[in-house]
Amino acid sequence: MNKSILQIELRKILPFYITALVVIISYVLFWPKPLMAGDGIIATAGFLQGFIITWIVFRDAPAVECFLFSRGITRQRLFWNRWWLVAVLMILMLIIAAAVISAGLRCLIFVNGPWHPMVKWYELNILWPLGLASVAGVSVRLFLLLRDRFLKPDKMLSTIRRVWKYILLVAAVGSAVLLGRVIPHMEIAIDYLLIASFYVAGLLILSTATARSCFLNMEIHT
Amino acid sequence: MKTKTTRTHLWVKVTAFYLMLPIYLSILLGMFKLFGQSGEYKTFFGILPTVVVIAVLLSAIFLIRSGKLAIPLIVVAVFLFSAMMIGEIGGFKLDRGGKTQWTIEGDFKIPGIDVYCNDVHLGQTPLIITEDEFLAKVKLWDTPPSQQRTTLREDDHNDDTRFGWAQYMWIPSDFIEYTKRWPDEEMQRPLWGGIQKDAEIFEFCKKTPYWWRFEKNGCVGLSSFKSLLSWGGSGGPFGAKLSTGSTVKFPSLDKHFEVFIADLKRNNWQPDQAWMKHFAAYKDMLFGKLYQYAQKHPQAKPALDAVVRQEMNIPKGELSDGQRRQILDDVLRRCEEKSEFRIPSFESEASLLACRDKPEMIGEYYKKSMGRSRGGRISSSGSYIRYGNPGPAIRLPVMRWVVNQYQPPQLYNQLVYSVGNNAGMSRWFGLTDLKLVLNYPRDESKKILRYYLKTKQNQKAGPFGRAHDNEDIIRWLKDIHNSALEPEIRRFVQDNPGRHGHELEQFVNSRVKHFPKESELPSWILHYTQLRNDEKARLIAKLKTDSINHHLSYLSSVNPRCRDKALEAFYHSPNRYGDEFIIDSYHHYTGSVVQRRSLPSNFIWALAATDTPKIRAFISEVWDKGGDERKKLLEGLRSHSWHHPHMNWLVAKIEQLTQKDERIIGLCLLPHIGTDDAKALLEKWANDPASGVVKEAKWRLEYFDKKQKERQGGVFTQDTIDGLLSGKIKPDDLLVPATAYIWDGEKYIPEKK
Known part of the structure; x- marks a missing residue:
């Protein structure tokens, strides 16, 4: 990766990323209830984190955009650089959360002495909602951001359309949660985490492909 | 360039559709849930909404492809909302279109009872039948049938089988009338709510066109159909699911079993061929009785073992590894075929037989069965448990039962992992595994229990905490009988007793049952449980430790009713440890404070039932005093019925x-x-x-x-025993014949012969 571009990206993202890291890790450390796969708070936090990080990394002010796209680095490379940066930040967040749990720090805070290993490994379940929601957040933001820039390069979206878009987004996430609750209770026994994983993986692939295509083909306005 | 942007547009559309996929899927699922169930949406009421849903979805996809995302979603949302409103709010008001489905559970302990309505055989319990099917098979009866009717006294059979002052062989019940009730409050009213007098029952009989009868192996079962266990939606388009937990009792069963056991005793507890043949013919009815009998009378265990081996084709003598595996496979296959596992049952006993002293095999089969279970039902009645899981998922309850009985050490870590990995602290499946883990006599169990209780406390305090969580936890804790965890468990229960006494009473009862000899338990019950004093006295009186005398005397000084309760408990289950309290009660009843003309029944019964040196010395002392005191004691012993x-x-x-x-x-x-x-x-x-x-x-x-x-079973002559075993006498022939009654247009009157 081009060092100077990386520096720019990091300067953009680090304040938010560190804040998000502190918030999420504090939750993982100090939340007095057991951490489990169905943790709605961490899922929401993960989603917002992915959403906002993607927005910060991929969004360029018009002046910077024009500067960036006039450099020697290709659009293709720029896209993948940013994509990998987001991916690394997400993975780093997961690794830190996993390390905090598996080091038994929660056990030290809540009980005098290490807990039974069962509890520790059990709490690693929280990595599922954190990871899946982060990826979903990244995918959704990636798709929406670059789609908007591709389709509407020269004018702001109307307020109604913008609100409607977010209503749809909330409906989609709500439905996914609903499905996650309904499907495991149907006659076919499927783990909702499995369904969510497949869905989110598909979403990531499609949104990356779409965003990449939009990124390569969008027009730059000065 | 144009091609590239067109491709980008396509990517955008596909991704947008994929992103919205959960919405469409949940709409689709919601529709299927509202308008039909598996196998039912081929009918008119099911196919119509399905077609509409598919049409709406296709149009949505078409509109999305043409770039209009909002319109189809608004249409679908409005459609879904109106469908839900009709289905959920107005559903029961509308004609249910014959989709109502009834489940008649029958007796918990005896499966496969034949159900007749208006003399049409509908099937066996648990019977599932739809209204359409029922109406097609059963013709209405204009008048109540002539039938046997047994008149009862007030205290006779105070159970579910009585209708006012009588038991009937044919039972009147009109489910269809019930399902047509509206509004909701009417549906809550039980079928037989408040009807007690014969005149009211005759009035009900006159109006009822459906008469039910239960039968098993030619024996008539009595029931009441007094109320429905549950009702609810999901029975198809605008339908309802109704289930009755009506208990079926067989009046001849007790006598039948007495004769059956008399023959076993006669043969010195060795079952002969005729006995085995008779058992095979009535196995569903007799197994539960024999199992319970064998728990109390170990002499009958070889007979139980023999019938299990006969039913499951298990050879006599020691079993090889291959045979054990074969048996366990058979058990699992049988349970899979029936989609149910009962405890006790042939399967539960055979599984124990196969796995005895084979911890590796238990571990292997348990691991194989793990992960197959997601869903299923569990129901219980007393010590009877029934698991209903579809297909291979039933294997897990079977293996859990075996694991809990034998606790193979090799499996401990696996179980701990499974609890942790199965969202164990919140889900039922995880909690069941957690029970297995906590029943292991291991040190780690303390930490795990502490964690569980802490978790539950936190959940209770959280935004989704429920007021009745304590009751759930206590109900769950009662199944853990690990003495190392007792202090922790009892501390939790004393701090969180729950709002109703029922769970607490069950919990204390389980402690009394599993730790009867623990010297600290009476004190704990007395000081730390929030039960009524007479309840405490009843439970303490069951314990087998010397300290109960002191505690019972204290309770009786606080509340005289406690003395009566404790003595009643001693009479029902004699307890040699309570002898001092019984003697103390004598002094209480004959002392200067309470002067009674005669000694209370419970005291006499308890005194006669308890045989200890102290009691003998006490009776001798009173006897030797002579005079009024001896006379009073003799009078007391004479006027009550006992046999010791x-x-x-x-x-x-x-x-x-x-x-x-x-x-x-x-x-x-x-x-x-x-x-x-x-x-x-x-x-x-x-x-x-x-x-x-x-x-x-x-x-x-x-x-x-x-x-x-x-x-000595004098009513059962040798001829009776031989006749029953040879099949010449039927079990119902052992009963005193009930009077035949006919319907005279207004009421049942005895038939004149």
Whole structure:
């Protein structure tokens, strides 16, 4: 990766990323209830984190955009650089959360002495909602951001359309949660985490492909 | 360039559709849930909404492809909302279109009871039938049928089988009337709510066109259909699911089993061929009884073992590894075929037989069965449990049962992992595994329990905490019987007793059952449980430790009712540890504070039932004092019905009585004692004019013989036993024939012959 571009990206993202890291890790450390796969708070936090990080990394002010796209680095490379940066930040967040749990720090805070290993490994379940929601957040933001820039390069979206878009987004996430609750209770026994994983993986692939295509083909306005 | 942007547009559309996929799927699922269930949406009511949903979805996809995302979603949302409103709010008001589905559970302990309605055989319990199917099969009856009717006294059979003052062979019940009730409050009203008088019941009979009958192996079962267990939606388009938990009781079963066991005793507890053949013919009815009997009478265990081996084709003698695996595979296959596992059952016993002393095999099968279970039902009645899981998922409850019985050490870590990995602290499946883990006698269990209780406390305090969480936890904790965890468990229960006494009483009862000899338990029950004092006394009286005397005396000083309750408990299950309390009760009843003309029944029964040196010394002391005190005690012992051969030592004392009135009372005690010595004394006095009580002794001797015949199963002659086993006598023939009644247009009247 081009060092100077990386520096720019990091300067953009680090304040938010560190804040998000502190918030999420504090939750993982100090939340007095057991951490489990169905943790709605961490899922929401993960989603917002992915959403906002993607927005910060991929969004360029018009002046910077024009500067960036006039450099020697290709659009293709720029896209993948940013994509990998987001991916690394997400993975780093997961690794830190996993390390905090598996080091038994929660056990030290809540009980005098290490807990039974069962509890520790059990709490690693929280990595599922954190990871899946982060990826979903990244995918959704990636798709929406670059789609908007591709389709509407020269004018702001109307307020109604913008609100409607977010209503749809909330409906989609709500439905996914609903499905996650309904499907495991149907006659076919499927783990909702499995369904969510497949869905989110598909979403990531499609949104990356779409965003990449939009990124390569969008027009730059000065 | 144009091609590239077109491709980008396509990517955008596909991704947008994919992103919205959960919305469409949930709409689709919601529609199927509202308008039909599996197998039902081929019908008119099911296919119509399905077509509409598919059409709406296709149009949505088409509109999305043309770039309009909002319109189809608005249409779908409005459609879904209106469908939900019709289905959920107005559904029961509309015609249910024959989709109502009834489930008749029948008896919990006896599967496969034949169900007849208006003399049409509908199937066996648990019977599932839709309204359409029922109406097609069953024709209405204009008048109530002639039938056997047994008149009852108030205290007779105070159970679900009585209708006012009688039991009926044909049971009136109109489910269809029930399903048409509206509004909701009417549906909550039980079918038989409040009807107690015969006149009201006759009025109900007159109106009822459906008459039900239960039968198993030719034996008539009685039930009541007094209420429905549950009802709800999801029975198809605008339908309802109704289920009745109506218990079916077979009046002949107790006598049938007595005769059956009498034959086993006659053969010195060795089952012969005729006995085994008879068992095979009535296995569903007799198995539960035999199992319970064998728990109390270990002599019957070989017979239980023999019937299990016969049913499951298990060879006699030691089993090889291959045979054990074969048996366990058979058990699992049978459970899979039935999609249910009952405890106790042939399967539960055979699984224990196969896995005895084979911890590796248990571990292997348990691991194989893990991960197959997601869903399923569990129901229980007393010590009977039934798991209903579809297909291979039933394997897990079977293996859990085996693991809980044998606790193979190799499996411990695996179970701990499974609890942790299965969202174990919140889900039912995880909690079941957690119970298995906590019942292991391991040190780690303490930490795990502490974690669980802490978790539950936190959940309770959280935004989704429920007020009745404590009751759930207590109900769950009662199944953990690990003495190392008892202090922790009891501390939790004493701090969080729950709002209703029921769970707490069940919990304490389980402690009494599993830790009867623990010396600290009476004190814990007395000081730390929030039960009523008389409940505490009843439970403490069951414990087998010396300290109960002190605690019961204290409770009785606080509330006199506690004394009565404790003595009642001693009478029902004699407890040698309570002898001091019984003696103390005598002093209480004869002391200066409470002067009673006669001693209370519960005291006499408890005294007669308890045989310890202290009790003997006490009775001897009162006896030797003579005078009013002896007379009072003798009167008490005479006027109550009991039978305790251990009181044989009293015969010598009765013989020493010299006064006629005392001898007459003493004579009355001899049939209660019922031993050869007692009979010899009766014969001696009956034949000796010098005794002065010849007439009374002769009369008592007759009574003695009558009682002895009854006790020895005199009503079951050898002919009766042979007749039953050979099939010449049917179990119902053992009953006193009930009177036949006919319907005279207004009421049931005895049939004149």
